[in-house]
Amino acid sequence: MTEERVERVLAEVHDAFGMIRVLEVDEYRFLEFGDAIEQSCTFTADPAWLEYDYTRAMLIGALCHPLPESALFMGLGAGTLTQACLKFLPLDDVEAIELRPDVPRLAMEYMGLADDPRLYIRIGDALELLPSAESADLIFVDLYTDTGPGVGHLAWNFLESCQQRLNPGGWLVINQWASDDGKPLGAALLRGLYHRHYWELPVKEGNVILIVPADLDQTLDLDALNQRADTLAPELGYSLSTLIKAVRPAS
Known part of the structure; x- marks a missing residue:
């Protein structure tokens, strides 16, 4: 029993x-x-542990960069991905934008979000605060509400601005809903906006993680990505190799 x-x-x-x-x-x-x-x-024993495949997939997006120093998170939640990136990547400047002021307070009080001196949290609408954000090597978009993706997920100007805030060689990582055919929500818009030059990583939670480079000359080095993931695996406590195998060019 x-x-x-x-x-x-x-x-x-x-x-x-x-x-x-x-x-x-x-x-x-x-x-x-x-x-x-x-x-x-x-x-609770390790707030940087990534329980969900979609957060592990977003970490894979981060590992596309060989040596990221700065990151911008739009949508903080409990901060597990933020904490993982602070713990496992060589970051020294991290900004997070969160719409609801109670979210970071609860994350710190109950969810183990550490008051890391490298982390700066701003409260407000990501669509309004993005123009005043610092440029970054990594930008994460995870703007979900209780009814689904936030408007930023399909706002052309916002998604274009996210890519433009990347430093040269940077990567934009978007947690996007998947439609019934397994493609990301708004696939036609995304293909046009990013000129089909991005990668997708579908995960079992029903999402597709989009991995978008700063410019068209930038490519995804899968061998280097696998090597970084393998090196990190003992620290993470899990392997990312199965997820990396699912990475595909924009469909």
Whole structure:
């Protein structure tokens, strides 16, 4: 007879955008928006552990850069990806933009987000704050609400601006919903915007991670990517090789 998992509500707040709740189940804590819409999962023993394939896939996007020094995160959530990047990459300047002020507060109080001196969090709409953000080697877009992708996911000017904020040799990593045919939501728009010059990584959660270079001359070196991932695997505690095999050119 299996032991029933006990779910505890650790915090619940309401803001202008709805509800935010922190739940604990065994050694995991979950950040939820709205009606049980799970946004983030933290392994309490190691807040930099990436539980979901989509976050591991976004880390793969980060590993496309050989030596990233700066990163910009649009959408913070519990901060697990941010913490993983701070822990495993040679970053010294990280900016995060989060719409809801309670999210970083709850992430620090309950989800293990460390007050790292390299991390600067700004509160506000990513579409409005992007123009004043520093350029970066890595830019991550993960703008989900409790009803699905945020408007930034399919806003041409915003996605174009994200690519333009990259430093030379930089990479833009977008967590995008997949449509029924397995292609990213807005595939036709993305193909036009990025001239079909990007890579896709579908994951089991039903998302497609987009990996977009700063310019058309930049290519994805899969051999170097695999080598970096293999070197990092003992520190991560898991292998990224299976996910890397699923990387494909823009469809």
